[in-house]
Amino acid sequence: MSTTDFLNTDPFAAARAAADYIAEETAVDSHDVALVLGSGWGAAADLIGETTATLSAEEVPGFHAPAVEGHVGTIRSVLTADGKRALVLGARTHYYEGKGVRAVVHGIRAAAAAGCTTLVLTNGCGGLNDNWAPGTPVLIKDHINLTAASPLEGATFVDLTDLYSSRIRGLAREVDPTLGEGVYAQFTGPHYETPAEVQYAKRIGADLVGMSTALEAIAGRHAGMEVFGISLVTNLAAGISPVPLSHQEVIEAGQAAGPRISRLLADIIAKL
Ligand code: 8IG
Secondary structure, rough: OOOHHHHHOOOOHHHHHHHHHHHHHHHOOOOOEEEEEHHHOOOOHHOEEEEEEEEEHHHOOOOOOOOOOOOOOOOEEEEEOOOOOOEEEEEOOHHHHHOOHHHHHHHHHHHOOOOEEEEEEEEEEEEOOOOOOOOOOEEEEEEEOOOOOOOOOOOOOOOOOOOOOOHHHHHHHOOOOOOOEEEEEEEEOEEEEEHHHHHHHOOOOOEEOOOOHHHHHHHHHHOOOOEEEEEEEEEEEEEEEOOOOOOOHHHHHEEEEHHHHHHHHHEEEOOO
């Protein structure tokens, strides 16, 4: 049976198998913090500490190679200055890849099975607030899941009040008091929104629009992890800015903001 079949038979057993593989190959019995790197955040792991092992995503049970240019397909074990073990997932599976929600949250469940008690989710997204220029990092305070999907199956009634830890958001603001916060709406993608959809998102309370994070956060909470989310506004959402969106713009905004957000993320992780 292939690992993909295994994922579709028993996602939690697949996560356990991935965690066992990670522990074996990284020679780290238990990790503390999981970090998912989204668009623009690829370099952020380098400042967090010393990389002690690098695995390629496709070798780990149940993982897939990333589908997007600008995303890094590795899983790294990083040792921080104060001795924490971070598991850095550079390879997110997006819902729009059509591999199913189990595949989307497999890395989250694997990280939890590998011992992680904190989950740090990063992404690149569109901003609805024109005070947030491309390159602005924003704390996620809550989300709106517009995918019409859930990573949970059956009668699994998980409370999502304070899903995005107010404790860790407070630590982040100690690092950078200028950080704003907003509500992230997860659309399915892979197309960007129409201007009308962006206005709809705004009216229902969203500040940020993207194609990830919400489903992962739910799986993280379900697995018992403390969840922190931070977005990099890489573009103004459709219709907010007069210019059309381009994936190239997204990559360039990420590259320009890279050093600042890398430092920010490393400083937040040091405070956990
Ligand atoms: I980077 O404007 C990035 N990801 N849905 N909308 C959505 N996802 C995004 C956007 C955006 N920018």
